Amino acid sequence: MTAIVELHDVTVAYGRRPVLWNVDLAIDEPCLYGIIGPNGAGKSTLVKAALGLVPLSGGSVRFFGRPLDDVRGRVGYVPQRESVDWDFPVSAIDVVLMGTFHRLSWFRRPGVRERDTAMACLDRVGLADVASRQIGGLSGGQQQRVFLARALAQEADVYFLDEPMAGVDAKSQERILRVLSELRDRGSLVVIVHHDLRTAASWFDRVALVDMRLVAAGATAEVLSRENLARTYSGHLDLLDEIGRAMQTGRRTR
Amino acid sequence: MTPQERLESLLAHNTLVVAGGVAAVGVAAAVVGCFGVLRRRALVGDAAAHATLPGIAAAFAITGRRELWVLLAGAAVSAIASLGAVTLIRRHSRTRDDAATAIVLGVSYGAGIAAISGLVARGVSGSAGLEAFLLGSTAALTLEDSLLVAVISVAVLAVVLAGLKEATLVAFDPAFAAAAGWPVGWIDAALTALTASMVVAAVPTAGAVLVTAMVVIPPAAARQWTDRLPPMLAVAGLVGFVSSLAGVVASAVVPKLATGPAVVLASSAAFLVSLGVRLLRTSRRPSGMSEP
Numbered sequence: 001m002t003a004i005v006e007l008h009d010v011t012v013a014y015g016r017r018p019v020l021w022n023v024d025l026a027i028d029e030p031c032l033y034g035i036i037g038p039n040g041a042g043k044s045t046l047v048k049a050a051l052g053l054v055p056l057s058g059g060s061v062r063f064f065g066r067p068l069d070d071v072r073g074r075v076g077y078v079p080q081r082e083s084v085d086w087d088f089p090v091s092a093i094d095v096v097l098m099g100t101f102h103r104l105s106w107f108r109r110p111g112v113r114e115r116d117t118a119m120a121c122l123d124r125v126g127l128a129d130v131a132s133r134q135i136g137g138l139s140g141g142q143q144q145r146v147f148l149a150r151a152l153a154q155e156a157d158v159y160f161l162d163e164p165m166a167g168v169d170a171k172s173q174e175r176i177l178r179v180l181s182e183l184r185d186r187g188s189l190v191v192i193v194h195h196d197l198r199t200a201a202s203w204f205d206r207v208a209l210v211d212m213r214l215v216a217a218g219a220t221a222e223v224l225s226r227e228n229l230a231r232t233y234s235g236h237l238d239l240l241d242e243i244g245r246a247m248q249t250g251r252r253t254r
Numbered sequence: 255m256t257p258q259e260r261l262e263s264l265l266a267h268n269t270l271v272v273a274g275g276v277a278a279v280g281v282a283a284a285v286v287g288c289f290g291v292l293r294r295r296a297l298v299g300d301a302a303a304h305a306t307l308p309g310i311a312a313a314f315a316i317t318g319r320r321e322l323w324v325l326l327a328g329a330a331v332s333a334i335a336s337l338g339a340v341t342l343i344r345r346h347s348r349t350r351d352d353a354a355t356a357i358v359l360g361v362s363y364g365a366g367i368a369a370i371s372g373l374v375a376r377g378v379s380g381s382a383g384l385e386a387f388l389l390g391s392t393a394a395l396t397l398e399d400s401l402l403v404a405v406i407s408v409a410v411l412a413v414v415l416a417g418l419k420e421a422t423l424v425a426f427d428p429a430f431a432a433a434a435g436w437p438v439g440w441i442d443a444a445l446t447a448l449t450a451s452m453v454v455a456a457v458p459t460a461g462a463v464l465v466t467a468m469v470v471i472p473p474a475a476a477r478q479w480t481d482r483l484p485p486m487l488a489v490a491g492l493v494g495f496v497s498s499l500a501g502v503v504a505s506a507v508v509p510k511l512a513t514g515p516a517v518v519l520a521s522s523a524a525f526l527v528s529l530g531v532r533l534l535r536t537s538r539r540p541s542g543m544s545e546p
Contacts, residue, residue, distance in 0.1 A: 074433035134481035
């Protein structure tokens with residue numbers, strides 16, 4: 001069976017500073033997939049490498065057994081919220097519409113069909129009533145949901161989300177998680193960069209632990225073992241007891 | 255001449271055509287300038303503007319000709335070279351964006367001034383006219399000159415409006431655009447080239463030093479009126495149109511007033527009014543717009 005995403009021996013360096021070493025990772029079925037690791041572990045870089053947004057120093061990436069450029073339309077992306085200027089003069093619906101642009105040829109403007117799609121996507125994340133508001137007037141959680149709606153408008157089979165839960169209120173977190181679970185249930189792969197171990201244990205079906213290298217990958221309960229966590233968070237040993245407790249709660253809620 | 259006579263000569267001369275050309279530059283420079291301002295690249299355009307001077311001096315020194323198209327061709331070459339220099343310095347030294355831009359701006363402006371004063375000092379015939387490019391002077395523009403800058407403006411405006419979807423996408427979220435498969439590097443380069451074209455076309459009017467008056471101030475004024483991009487482009491175009499016309503008229507009527515300072519005063523007046531109106535409007539509206 002062909003993997004949905006396959007990273008083979010991927011190495012990335014910014015200047016002379018290596019940030020990811022020899023990552024081998026294959027994900028072969030639809031699920032909620034968490035990329036977990038400490039700050040500066042290269043989690044975002046891993047996603048950017050997969051999407052061709054940073055040059056690879058070595059290795060290769062394939063989607064559905066093919067190069068990314070053949071299947072761009074099947075891959076959706078939610079960048080980190082801080083990566084854009086929220087004072088930009090666009091409304092929520094304008095941003096979501098951008099998710100439909102790749103289906104339009106050069107210089108073609110979005111029409112009624114694209115508008116309907118965008119509106120439906122905004123509705124799925126519960127923001128239909130703020131469609132025409134300038135994005136700077138939205139809360140952090142609403143901004144994140146606008147980004148998610150834009151990815152939904154891409155109508156992809158694989159989604160990459162970079163820290164979608166960072167700085168997001170509980171109501172938005174719940175909504176985002178529900179939408180992502182729906183995507184999985186309809187057969188999409190959802191890859192999520194996430195830094196909070198407590199919630200990772202209960203949210204994700206599978207996880208990869210990353211700390212410049214791939215430490216472990218697989219089913220969440222097996223991967224988030226004390227030993228693996230100690231290897232990943234070696235500089236943060238004080239965290240481990242807390243994580244142990246979180247794992248217990250995580251198992252109970254499942 | 256009394257101001258009355260100046261105004262009459264302004265209307266009599268082919269000045270109306272000149273004013274039309276300058277107004278077209280005002281509109282196009284403001285519209286393309288919106289993307290520079292939104293991408294936080296306002297200073298880069300300013301560096302390119304200052305960098306037109308050595309190109310103008312070199313084109314004159316090499317060809318010995320003073321036609322506007324010759325000088326502007328030189329200006330375009332050195333403006334593009336300056337943008338390349340900013341990129342090179344940023345990539346290959348430990349110098350950040352703003353410092354790299356400031357270095358290129360200073361060096362190219364200094365080189366331009368040195369070259370022009372060198373030509374003037376040697377008494378090269380016609381070289382004194384080059385000083386008009388420092389602060390702008392529309393009085394000397396011929397019919398052909400106005401047509402040239404008008405054609406550049408209309409072409410740039412057409413390309414920007416045709417590629418509005420692509421330009422907006424790349425200006426707002428280049429990472430998302432790249433992930434979706436758009437050639438972000440090329441779109442970015444196209445936007446930069448369009449900005450450079452308008453900077454070059456605006457130099458005869460505003461002068462190398464004050465091109466900002468036409469490329470940065472109208473977009474900044476327009477942003478105060480609206481939260482959407484299409485109306486922002488329209489308002490910026492309007493501010494550019496009115497302030498460049500006001501500059502042409504004022505510099506024709508007021509003795510020894512260069513066009514650039516007149517345009518910059520007009521467009522900053524528009525900015526101040528816009529800012530004042532926005533502050534009044536927001537202070538009347540209840541605060542706390544956002545909700546969880």
